[in-house]
Amino acid sequence: MAKSKETYNKKEKEKKRLKKKRDKEVKKEQRKADKEEGKSFEDMIMYVDENGNLTPDPPDPSKRRKVRAEDIVIGVPKQEDFVETVKKGTITYFNEEKGYGFIREKGTQDSIFVHVNNLVDQVNVNDRVTYEVENGPKGPVAVDVRLFKM
Numbered sequence: 001m002a003k004s005k006e007t008y009n010k011k012e013k014e015k016k017r018l019k020k021k022r023d024k025e026v027k028k029e030q031r032k033a034d035k036e037e038g039k040s041f042e043d044m045i046m047y048v049d050e051n052g053n054l055t056p057d058p059p060d061p062s063k064r065r066k067v068r069a070e071d072i073v074i075g076v077p078k079q080e081d082f083v084e085t086v087k088k089g090t091i092t093y094f095n096e097e098k099g100y101g102f103i104r105e106k107g108t109q110d111s112i113f114v115h116v117n118n119l120v121d122q123v124n125v126n127d128r129v130t131y132e133v134e135n136g137p138k139g140p141v142a143v144d145v146r147l148f149k150m
Contacts, residue, residue, distance in 0.1 A: 088148060091127045103129060103142050114142040121147045 046054045050063050087105060089112070094101030099116035101123075112133060118141070123129060128148040133140050 086130050086132060088128065088130055089142075091123050091125050091129060094123060094125055101125075103131060103145070110140075112140050112142045113138075114145055118143040119145045121145070123147065 049055050089103040089105045092104045103112045130148050131142040131145040134143050
């Protein structure tokens, strides 16, 4: 007599495979039963309330606001050019080796970047200067910087 080709390990693997297949079928049937087929369009639709949140309830018509298409801004608005007027300030920092510094504006106390290429006169720290402001790639830049002569 020949020995059986099915070992205990093979039987256990086959049992696990069949159990997994049955579990898969049960889950499939459960999903079919839970499926909400025939759901109406009104049940699926969502609304946006006055705060921009999604809700299943329709919005209140009394809270409706009129919006003109021209008022909607798409993207980032362009920065307005600075008005080119002569301003006065004091050099707070200047590095001659690197060729840049900062001017503290007299009225607003804003700090404005200045490059050595935009200097008309040689400047040092604490010198009072006049300058014009232009838009640079990273913000306002002082140009035509001159020593202030009283």
